[in-house]
Amino acid sequence: MRPKLEFLPPTLIARILDEAFQLMQKPGIKVQSEEARQLLAAAGADVDETTQVVRIPEKVVRAALETVPSEFYLYDRNGRPTVHYGGDDVHFDPGSSAVHILDPETGKHRPSETRDLARLVKVAETLSQYDAQSTAVLCNDVAKEIGDLFRLYVVLMLSEKPIVTGAFSLTTLDAMIDMLALFAGGRKELAEKPQAVFDVCPSPPLIWSSFGAGNLIALARASVPAEIVSMPLAGAGAPVTLIGSIVQHAAECLSGITIHQLANPGAPIVWGGAPAIFDMRKGGTPMGAIETAMLDAGYAQVGKSLNLPTHGYLGATDSKVVDMQAGLESGMTALVGALAGINMISGAGMLDFLACQSTEKLAIDAEIIGMCKRLLEGIQVRTDTLATGLFEGIDFKADFLKQKITRQLFAVEQYLPSPIIDRDSIRGWQDSGSLDTLARAQARVNDLVSKYRRPAIALRHEQDLVKFVTDLARQAGMKTLPALEETPS
Amino acid sequence: MSQELLEKMAQSIIDGDADLAAELARQAIAEGLDPLFVITNGYVPGINKVGEAFGAGEAFLPELVMAGEAMKAAVVVLEPELLRKGSERKTLGKVVMATVEGDIHEIGKSLVSTMLSAAGFTVYDMGVDNPSDKIIEKALEVDADIIGLSALLTTTMIRQKEVIDKLDARGLRKKIKVMVGGAPVTREWVQKIEADGYSEDAIGAVAVAKKLMGIEA
Numbered sequence: 142m143r144p145k146l147e148f149l150p151p152t153l154i155a156r157i158l159d160e161a162f163q164l165m166q167k168p169g170i171k172v173q174s175e176e177a178r179q180l181l182a183a184a185g186a187d188v189d190e191t192t193q194v195v196r197i198p199e200k201v202v203r204a205a206l207e208t209v210p211s212e213f214y215l216y217d218r219n220g221r222p223t224v225h226y227g228g229d230d231v232h233f234d235p236g237s238s239a240v241h242i243l244d245p246e247t248g249k250h251r252p253s254e255t256r257d258l259a260r261l262v263k264v265a266e267t268l269s270q271y272d273a274q275s276t277a278v279l280c281n282d283v284a285k286e287i288g289d290l291f292r293l294y295v296v297l298m299l300s301e302k303p304i305v306t307g308a309f310s311l312t313t314l315d316a317m318i319d320m321l322a323l324f325a326g327g328r329k330e331l332a333e334k335p336q337a338v339f340d341v342c343p344s345p346p347l348i349w350s351s352f353g354a355g356n357l358i359a360l361a362r363a364s365v366p367a368e369i370v371s372m373p374l375a376g377a378g379a380p381v382t383l384i385g386s387i388v389q390h391a392a393e394c395l396s397g398i399t400i401h402q403l404a405n406p407g408a409p410i411v412w413g414g415a416p417a418i419f420d421m422r423k424g425g426t427p428m429g430a431i432e433t434a435m436l437d438a439g440y441a442q443v444g445k446s447l448n449l450p451t452h453g454y455l456g457a458t459d460s461k462v463v464d465m466q467a468g469l470e471s472g473m474t475a476l477v478g479a480l481a482g483i484n485m486i487s488g489a490g491m492l493d494f495l496a497c498q499s500t501e502k503l504a505i506d507a508e509i510i511g512m513c514k515r516l517l518e519g520i521q522v523r524t525d526t527l528a529t530g531l532f533e534g535i536d537f538k539a540d541f542l543k544q545k546i547t548r549q550l551f552a553v554e555q556y557l558p559s560p561i562i563d564r565d566s567i568r569g570w571q572d573s574g575s576l577d578t579l580a581r582a583q584a585r586v587n588d589l590v591s592k593y594r595r596p597a598i599a600l601r602h603e604q605d606l607v608k609f610v611t612d613l614a615r616q617a618g619m620k621t622l623p624a625l626e627e628t629p630s
Numbered sequence: 631m632s633q634e635l636l637e638k639m640a641q642s643i644i645d646g647d648a649d650l651a652a653e654l655a656r657q658a659i660a661e662g663l664d665p666l667f668v669i670t671n672g673y674v675p676g677i678n679k680v681g682e683a684f685g686a687g688e689a690f691l692p693e694l695v696m697a698g699e700a701m702k703a704a705v706v707v708l709e710p711e712l713l714r715k716g717s718e719r720k721t722l723g724k725v726v727m728a729t730v731e732g733d734i735h736e737i738g739k740s741l742v743s744t745m746l747s748a749a750g751f752t753v754y755d756m757g758v759d760n761p762s763d764k765i766i767e768k769a770l771e772v773d774a775d776i777i778g779l780s781a782l783l784t785t786t787m788i789r790q791k792e793v794i795d796k797l798d799a800r801g802l803r804k805k806i807k808v809m810v811g812g813a814p815v816t817r818e819w820v821q822k823i824e825a826d827g828y829s830e831d832a833i834g835a836v837a838v839a840k841k842l843m844g845i846e847a
Binding site for chain 1: 646687690691692693695696699736737740741829830831833834
């Protein structure tokens with residue numbers, strides 16, 4: 142029996158959906174994309190062109206829910222289906238688009254660069270706990286115009302895992318789809334075996350910006366998976382109650398799915414988000430708050446009731462350093478997400494309200510993920526008798542360590558953590574330098590980076606990709622692309 | 631000498647396969663191979679490999695213990711042949727291991743025993759709840775170099791001191807070193823009872839025992 146966390150009884154889910162449908166009629170959804178308004182109008186929605194407000198009848202939304210796929214896979218570069226969006230399968234990827242990196246040398250937050258993204262990607266590539274990569278940090282050493290696609294370029298050069306990414310302009314989105322298609326063998330082939338999912342954000346409350354809606358339409362037409370990242374901020378950009386914010390989330394997602402399915406029925410899309418409560422002392426959006434995790438688990442349950450793939454933003458912290466707050470917030474929220482059966486949980490590595498990535502924290506978070514995944518496996522029956530058979534020959538001695546079955550099963554019964562998790566004796570711990578968690582993580586990251594080997598990449602693909610990105614970089618005024626390998630200083 | 635057989639012996643230890651280790655030992659005797667040679671060049675490289683992997687965090691206790699058990703199974707088969715030939719396996723030292731009187735905790739002590747024998751010590755494991763005099767008699771009987779005393783309870787820890795005091799009274803402290811261990815044992819306690827060595831864990835215990843025998847770790 143798999144452990145599962147649910148907050149909402151069926152009657153409450155029905156009320157949430159009912160009120161979400163009401164919100165889509167009154168006040169309606171503000172849709173700032175003309176094309177999206179046309180699609181909605183043609184489907185029977187009531188469009189006010191002066192206010193851009195669209196009243197979407199429930200039957201239009203229900204029709205979209207008929208065509209939207211309940212599951213899909215992301216493939217790695219070798220065409221293996223490795224991430225299953227659907228059911229209660231749980232995957233993790235690093236949080237994306239941080240503007241800062243926690244400098245491993247100085248311990249300071251500083252603007253992130255290409256070398257930082259490269260290091261993050263390498264570490265995420267070697268850690269099996271990460272099912273997917275993300276375009277984790279901005280590269281400040283690269284022209285802004287090509288920032289998004291350049292981040293995807295770095296990931297594609299160094300990784301073969303599936304990718305959670307996103308674009309902040311439609312021309313960039315187009316270029317990024319072309320980059321992925323290079324490896325898939327064409328856009329049609331990419332649609333059949335997508336390697337990436339693109340985050341698309343509505344603007345709370347109840348607004349689909351021109352860009353956000355345009356993104357949905359472009360992704361739908363390319364049949365590249367879209368992931369709605371709805372961000373109700375309970376108490377500021379959304380009702381103060383968790384349940385009220387979950388209703389708003391549902392209305393934003395349902396309207397997004399409707400636009401998306403009208404553009405191309407059957408295209409894959411994810412019921413996702415990055416909500417938070419609004420902190421009433423400092424005005425921040427705490428990602429490590431327990432209520433934030435409850436919001437994610439709550440809306441995921443609503444998405445599951447509609448048989449949709451789900452995504453959430455958990456496993457992050459608002460702490461500025463890799464300390465106990467970082468550990469407790471990341472651990473607790475990741476666990477809530479895992480127990481809620483969220484298909485893709487983004488956020489690992491993140492500090493400071495998703496503003497700062499840390500490679501060291503990413504390595505620590507991998508341990509949290511390992512433990513979460515173990516917990517999801519539950520308590521299993523792995524032997525013919527539960528215990529009686531194992532007592533043969535024991536004769537009141539504590540000799541279970543000597544049993545073959547112990548050797549066979551210990552590694553599946555127990556998650557075996559990396560040396561980041563200290564289970565040493567006090568003497569052993571002292572002998573290895575009396576290191577704290579961060580110091581142990583630093584050692585582990587250095588070890589992982591030194592062991593990292595670039596996955597095989599077909600030479601023509603690499604040449605095509607480098608040429609493609611170099612051309613765009615030149616148009617943006619850059620002479621060369623930054624190196625992906627750190628050069629010894 | 632079949633290199634293949636030696637490699638199989640090493641592998642049987644690495645796999646923790648006691649049956650196979652014993653079977654290969656019988657095969658060696660049937661082929662008239664020198665038992666000491668096959669221990670040194672067949673089985674010991676296997677146990678060393680597991681020990682190294684364990685030290686590096688790549689192998690785990692069940693693998694280490696099973697390797698120790700497989701080693702034991704092979705040595706049991708080879709021992710009569712060793713005696714018959716009048717050769718003896720060079721031991722790093724003889725250790726009597728015991729949980730003290732009134733204490734029935736065994737796991738830590740057994741682990742230390744396994745580690746010590748795997749490392750090349752000859753270990754006499756007396757099990758749990760051993761009166762101090764009985765432990766000393768056993769040590770004299772087997773001409774032990776070291777007594778290892780385990781206690782898990784603060785109430786039974788005092789027996790570690792009792793054994794040391796009794797050894798002292800009989801003038802045996804120079805001849806027999808005492809190492810102690812167990813959850814409540816601290817550096818301060820060790821100093822207070824004037825034990826010769828202590829360790830927090832089984833792997834550390836091997837280093838301590840080697841040090842007491844004057845062997846470079």
